[in-house]
Amino acid sequence: MTRLFAGTQFDIPPTCDLCGKVEAHCQCSAAQKAEHERKLAVERQRLPPEQQTAKIQRQKRKGGRVATVIEGLTAAANDLPQLLKQLQAVCGSGGTVKAKQDLIELQGDHLDTVRRQLKQIGYRVKG
Structure with missing residues (x-):
């Protein structure tokens, strides 16, 4: 025993x-x-969204295209691909995750929509 x-x-x-x-x-x-x-x-x-701050900005690309970039959310503390899927569904656009740089890019100008959705999820938002 x-x-x-x-x-x-x-x-x-x-x-x-x-x-x-x-x-x-x-x-x-x-x-x-x-x-x-x-x-x-x-x-x-993983960290809860309330303990993280997302920085959102609009960037101009070549050819006059616009992208919405979300920084400040680390890949270790978040499920960035899942968050990207949620944002793509709300915005109705394409996008990508750059985990090495800890950022999410969405095609188009969706600054207000992304800000609203991230606040609804619980993230603090700057920009």
Whole structure:
């Protein structure tokens, strides 16, 4: 008996975090468990929107095109691709995530729409 309360009414055998079964009956592979741990580690690094400030600006590009750029939201603290999808749906335009530079670009002039949507999600907004 290696567990502290083994053999008593307080004995609760350890369970798998992934499938919920008792570890003796768990059939999860090591790769599945490692992937689950990686996802949990990423979620622990996330910050709530209330603790972040987004900087929004309009940039002119060559050929007279305009892009709306959102900076100040780090890729480690946010799910930038998911946020981009939400903003694209609201604005009805294309865009991209540049994770190395920690910015989101939307095609077109959507400054007011993006500002409104980010405030609705809970981010603080500048610009």
